[in-house]
Amino acid sequence: MAQKRILVIGGTGAQGFAVVKALVEAKDPFTVRVLSRNPDSEGVKETFKDYPQVELVKGSFMDFDSVERALQDCYGVFVNTDGFTVNEPDELWAGVRIFEIANTIPTLRHFVYSSIDYYLRLTNFDHKYAAHHTNGKGRVHTYLDGMTSPAHPGSKLVWSVLITGPYNEDLIGGPYVPHIAADGTRVFRLPLGDGYIPFMTLQDCGAFALHMFQNREEWSGKTLLATSHFSTGKEIAETLSRVAGVKARYENIAVQEWVDTLPYADAPVSSMYPDGITVGQNFSMWWPGFANSILKNEGTRDLAEMKRINPNLQSLEDWIRESKWDGTARQVLKGFKDGGITAEMQQLKAE
Structure with a gap:
């Protein structure tokens, strides 16, 4: 059986690369494509030197034409936009628009969005918790959470959300x-x-993303509130x-x-x-x-459940x-x- 192809948006960064490694090193590996603004740069070449099987394509998560091209013939997509490159409105728009585009790709079956806890919402929108790099993603999660999965009766694309936290790294x-x-x-x-601090190791992040792609029906329309x-x-x-x-x-x-x-x-x-x-x-x-x-x-994390999903969950x-x-x-x-x-x-x- 042909391997399923996953597009990883943000795959040259710390979290995205951890997801790439988990996907290609799995017992039943996925084929991986990575969207990169500079796929021919020395830094990207160095990052992927041990993973020649990974396909690198040029594009940006804010260049929606390049996203649409990169999604062609993919089974799934992992979306980790960078709130330290763009601002809050851009990140909100990117998450929403990429989801809309994903729904037009005939082969696509699983959309996994990487989010962070929406602290504003958790605190009744108290401004002292209004960090831009967290709440932009939180708003995209809220948008997805208001959708059915699939989002349309004629669609076969399900969505899931993986909420991570500050990296141990x-x-x-x-x-x-x-x-x-x-x-x-x-x-x-x-x-x-x-x-x-609700820490997440990059290794565990990759393991959780892999679990979601391996268990599409279980995670259809659901959010995994993850931590290490x-x-x-x-x-x-x-x-x-x-x-x-x-x-x-x-x-x-x-x-x-x-x-x-x-x-x-x-x-x-x-x-x-x-x-x-x-x-x-x-x-x-x-x-x-x-x-x-x-x-x-708030009791948002269940460490016993984390251990069930990921038996190799890392302690500090x-x-x-x-x-x-x-x-x-x-x-x-x-x-x-x-x-x-x-x-x-x-x-x-x-x-």
């Missing part, structure tokens, strides 16, 4: 990178209080110290203090909109969701051991690489 090269004290102590200076584990700042520091054998501690700080020490705080959160909201402004509305443990308090300790992370920074996120944000820029010195 953000600890290596992202907003959670610890500072380094003179004695080598890893200092996690975060505006988290006693709250929890919840962790406090204190737990992050204590687990790193115990597993990696390094000194580590957690320091709770105010959001503004975190912004003031962020090397790229004044950069635009959406690279295509240099005059738009800054990274610092955006993430100031992101941290309260964790500090106030919104997801944990599992991930530290398997990634061999010792608290030092390195570039892991495509957006940081593209933006020239080096590991040295991220890993500040602590007093």
Whole structure:
């Protein structure tokens, strides 16, 4: 039997590439096509050097003609738009329009949208939770949730939504990178209080996406609220110290203090909109969701169910051991690489 082809939109990024790997390395693998703005670039070639079977096609999720061409003869599509490239209105429009286009492709049977928790809706639209990179996707999820699956009696295309969260890999090269004290102590200076971060490892993200494509009927018209584990700042520091054998501690700080020490705080959160909201402004509305443990308090995640779906679900300790992370920074996120944000820029010195 011929392998089913999946188009991965966002496949050159951290999450999308994890999904690509899960699809092609499965016991019964899928054929994978990836949409890329620069498929011939050295960075893309390096990313896919061990996966020559992956087809790379030129296009952008905002170029709907290229999306339609890339969808031809596909069975499924995984849609992960980039809220750090475009702004909220663009991301909302892209998600809706790609779904509309997908419904015109005769071979397409499964549309999987990658979303993030819609914190505004979860908090009765409290503005302090209005981080742009989360709520754009949340609105697309709400749009899909109002549809039947399939969306039309004449359609065979079902939709599913995978809701993810902050990557564990953000600890290596992202907003959670610890500072380094003179004695080598890893200092996690975060505006988290006693709250929890709903972490998702990239490996687990790939596993959940694979599960949904393997179980189309089970996930038709449904949302998988996924996570790998919840962790406090204190737990992050204590687990790193115990597993990696390094000194580590957690320091709770105010959001503004975190912004003031962020090397790229004044950069635009959406690279295509240099005059738009800054990274610092955006993430100031992101941290309260964790500090106030919104997801944990709302009971949106069922870790037992996560383990049933993905028996290899990674705990924080599992991930530290398997990634061999010792608290030092390195570039892991495509957006940081593209933006020239080096590991040295991220890993500040602590007093």
